[in-house]
Amino acid sequence: MTAELVRGQNHPLSQSRLEIRISAGTPIVAAAALGDENGRIHGTEWVAHPGAPAQPGLEVPRQAAADHRLAVDLDAMTDAVHRVSVLLALPAPGGGPGPARFGAVAAPFVAVTGLDGTEVASYTITGLEAESAVVALELYRRQGAWKVRAVGQGYAGGLAELFTDQGLPQAQQLAAGIGEAVAQGLARSVQAPPPRPSEGDRSRQAAAPAVGPDQGGTAPQGAPGPVAPAYGGQPAGLPGQDGPQPAYGGVGAADPSPATGGGPIDYSHPRRQTSAPPPPPPTAPPAPPGQPAQPVAGDATGWSMEERLYNQVWGMFEDLARTTAAYRSAVDFAESRMDKELEQALSDPRSRIGGQGDAAREAARARHGRLVDQAREALDRDLAQLVAEAEVVEPALPPAFARWDNPVWHAYRVPMEIPMALRLGDLRLPEADPIRIPMLLRLPLERGLWIDSGRTGSLDGSFADAHDMRRLAVETAVAHAARLLAVYPAGEFTVHVIDPAGSGAQALAPLTQTGVLAAPPAQGAAGVTEVLGRLTQRVDLVQMALRGGAPDALPPGFDTSQQLLIVNDFPHGFDDRAVNQLRYLADEGPSVGVHLMMVADREESAGYGPLLDPLWRSLLRLTPVADDHLADPWVGHAWTYEPPLVPPGSQVLHQVLTQVAAARRPGNR
Numbered sequence: 001m002t003a004e005l006v007r008g009q010n011h012p013l014s015q016s017r018l019e020i021r022i023s024a025g026t027p028i029v030a031a032a033a034l035g036d037e038n039g040r041i042h043g044t045e046w047v048a049h050p051g052a053p054a055q056p057g058l059e060v061p062r063q064a065a066a067d068h069r070l071a072v073d074l075d076a077m078t079d080a081v082h083r084v085s086v087l088l089a090l091p092a093p094g095g096g097p098g099p100a101r102f103g104a105v106a107a108p109f110v111a112v113t114g115l116d117g118t119e120v121a122s123y124t125i126t127g128l129e130a131e132s133a134v135v136a137l138e139l140y141r142r143q144g145a146w147k148v149r150a151v152g153q154g155y156a157g158g159l160a161e162l163f164t165d166q167g168l169p170q171a172q173q174l175a176a177g178i179g180e181a182v183a184q185g186l187a188r189s190v191q192a193p194p195p196r197p198s199e200g201d202r203s204r205q206a207a208a209p210a211v212g213p214d215q216g217g218t219a220p221q222g223a224p225g226p227v228a229p230a231y232g233g234q235p236a237g238l239p240g241q242d243g244p245q246p247a248y249g250g251v252g253a254a255d256p257s258p259a260t261g262g263g264p265i266d267y268s269h270p271r272r273q274t275s276a277p278p279p280p281p282p283t284a285p286p287a288p289p290g291q292p293a294q295p296v297a298g299d300a301t302g303w304s305m306e307e308r309l310y311n312q313v314w315g316m317f318e319d320l321a322r323t324t325a326a327y328r329s330a331v332d333f334a335e336s337r338m339d340k341e342l343e344q345a346l347s348d349p350r351s352r353i354g355g356q357g358d359a360a361r362e363a364a365r366a367r368h369g370r371l372v373d374q375a376r377e378a379l380d381r382d383l384a385q386l387v388a389e390a391e392v393v394e395p396a397l398p399p400a401f402a403r404w405d406n407p408v409w410h411a412y413r414v415p416m417e418i419p420m421a422l423r424l425g426d427l428r429l430p431e432a433d434p435i436r437i438p439m440l441l442r443l444p445l446e447r448g449l450w451i452d453s454g455r456t457g458s459l460d461g462s463f464a465d466a467h468d469m470r471r472l473a474v475e476t477a478v479a480h481a482a483r484l485l486a487v488y489p490a491g492e493f494t495v496h497v498i499d500p501a502g503s504g505a506q507a508l509a510p511l512t513q514t515g516v517l518a519a520p521p522a523q524g525a526a527g528v529t530e531v532l533g534r535l536t537q538r539v540d541l542v543q544m545a546l547r548g549g550a551p552d553a554l555p556p557g558f559d560t561s562q563q564l565l566i567v568n569d570f571p572h573g574f575d576d577r578a579v580n581q582l583r584y585l586a587d588e589g590p591s592v593g594v595h596l597m598m599v600a601d602r603e604e605s606a607g608y609g610p611l612l613d614p615l616w617r618s619l620l621r622l623t624p625v626a627d628d629h630l631a632d633p634w635v636g637h638a639w640t641y642e643p644p645l646v647p648p649g650s651q652v653l654h655q656v657l658t659q660v661a662a663a664r665r666p667g668n669r
Contacts, residue, residue, distance in 0.1 A: 005137075008151075009150050009301060010149040011148050011149075012146075013148055015120070016073060017073050017075075019072070020069070020110065020112055022067065022069075022110050025105055027066055028065070029089045029178065030060055030068040030087070031050070031178065032049075032085065033046060033085045033166060034046040034047070036081070039085075039166070041163070041167060041168045043169075056077065057072065057074065058071070058084065086139075087135055087136070087162065088136050090158075100132060102131050102132065103131070107125055108124075110122065126152075133155045158175065159174070159175035159178060163175060295385070296392060298396065299312065306401075306419060307420065310420055312389075313438050320429065323382040324429050324432060324635075330372070330374070331372055334372050334375070345357055383435065390436070394438075395408075401422075401438055404644060404653070405652075414663040415488070418489065422484065424439045426439060427630065428640050436642065447620055448586050448598065449595075449598070449620050450597075450616065451474075451477045451599045451624060452473065452623050475507045478508060481495050481511065482656060486656045492562060494518045495516065496535070496565045498527065498567045498568065499523060505521075510657055514658050514661045521568075527573075528574060535565060535589070536581050536585065538563070542593070543592055546592070563593060563595065564596075564597060565596050567582070567596065569600075571600075571605045571607075583614065586615055623641060628640040
């Protein structure tokens with residue numbers, strides 16, 4: 001089934017050999033750029049275009065046309081390639097007939113298909129006006145798997161501006177070379193697609209169903225996700241590999257039908273489907289002319305409302321990241337332009353006579369102000385739309401995604417199934433302070449958590465004394481643990497606590513008083529040794545059973561629930577053996593359902609030297625106060641993280657944990 005993407009959404013790719021089909025209604029130029037893990041294009045040899053249509057794993061058409069097919073073989077890409085950006089451009093003057101901007105033509109339609117013509121994902125690029133070049137979509141590698149993301153980033157300056165924005169030093173020369181190749185017809189034309197067949201002649205297969213996005217880390221995996229932040233290789237001229245075999249029989253082939261012998265491909269209707277779609281998401285009433293569409297909760301792709309909301313949240317994260325990056329880039333450009341103009345004015349001796357110098361400087365500052373105002377206007381417009389979307393999405397979130405002050409907790413019931421993700425807090429950027437993007441982490445946990453009780457880079461943390469930071473850190477850990485207990489079915493999540501000196505007794509009260517802990521918090525060196533020994537033995541037993549192919553061979557009565565160990569006041573009460581056991585649990589535990597949550601100040605364990613560096617790196621660092629320590633690798637923003645604290649005076653934590661404890665009693669399961 002086809003995933004119909006909107007700007008910023010992504011979709012997994014289950015095939016490595018693909019076609020990218022483009023329908024524009026007017027002649028356009030199609031190209032593709034290869035990028036490293038940071039999205040950087042290292043040189044002109046990383047771009048496939050009409051003048052150089054073939055790169056390892058990639059082949060593009062050789063001429064401007066209304067319809068295109070690009071051949072992609074992801075397995076043939078070198079390890080240095082992490083991103084494939086599909087680029088569309090209107091022909092430059094002299095490059096054939098065509099309007100000067102995308103806003104004057106029908107919205108281009110792009111589809112990713114298998115070699116048999118089965119659509120995997122599609123995207124209609126709307127909202128273009130003065131742009132003459134656009135990054136339509138990108139295929140990107142994340143943790144060994146490939147995905148497609150709808151981008152739709154346009155450039156009024158054409159391919160030259162697009163390549164410059166991608167960091168290519170030879171942007172102007174490459175854009176000129178592409179224009180010349182198109183204008184002079186240096187390569188053969190792409191064969192036009194066949195005429196549209198009748199409905200009865202179509203031969204289509206259903207695509208694989210959509211699955212939830214895997215951010216592969218913590219963000220915003222903006223993500224997201226949230227990328228969440230999780231998340232090069234230098235090519236030696238991209239060594240030659242066997243490229244993909246185009247399904248249309250090669251550029252300029254007379255028979256552009258799929259190699260599988262199926263029916264001809266229908267290009268004329270971008271929304272065609274032949275199999276039953278998933279239940280449609282809710283739709284908003286039509287917006288008045290000239291007004292943006294009213295946002296609706298759950299209008300992203302997905303097979304369930306939970307998956308749609310999850311995808312929508314990550315779409316919001318990516319939209320906020322992209323629009324903020326565009327604003328910052330525009331401001332940087334305005335400042336660099338002003339600096340250059342001021343330098344030119346000062347270097348000209350004639351400007352020192354009379355008021356010419358002052359006038360030049362004033363004009364430069366005025367142009368800078370206009371550029372910044374234009375950028376801010378565009379940012380405010382996008383932010384207003386995101387604020388409106390957040391206002392309808394937040395109240396619709398399920399408990400696993402919702403803040404503690406969300407009314408959904410008033411109707412809380414212990415769930416029967418594990419949710420796809422968990423909210424660990426909120427993310428925001430300084431340019432968009434009113435917007436809070438939920439930071440969602442996929443379940444089950446793939447790495448442990450570290451609640452940093454030391455001094456952070458935030459103002460709140462720098463003025464809080466050590467005692468207050470430790471208390472806030474334990475309270476934050478309790479809020480995270482309570483949420484984990486609340487979103488798992490009864491008896492499928494077990495929490496253990498190590499509190500060697502008993503310093504966290506007051507903050508741990510919600511867990512101890514409601515009876516949701518497996519046992520009272522372990523204290524003293526003996527308690528540390530007993531809990532760590534028991535959980536280490538558990539990891540060993542499960543690993544041996546799995547490696548031996550006999551998961552049913554575990555001892556009778558073995559607790560198969562997910563295990564969480566909360567460690568407070570580390571390294572107090574830990575000897576060298578206990579430290580090694582803790583490292584072992586952090587490394588090996590998540591794969592067999594044993595997870596770690598550290599509440600610690602790294603400086604207090606500095607006596608161990610580099611021995612503990614791998615431990616801290618293996619954990620996702622969170623803070624008990626707002627702190628701008630999370631960075632996404634997508635655009636490089638430093639996101640401010642805000643912990644999910646319970647509102648002062650609220651009893652929601654106690655009420656939820658009481659229900660969890662009641663559901664765990666043997667008679668209630």
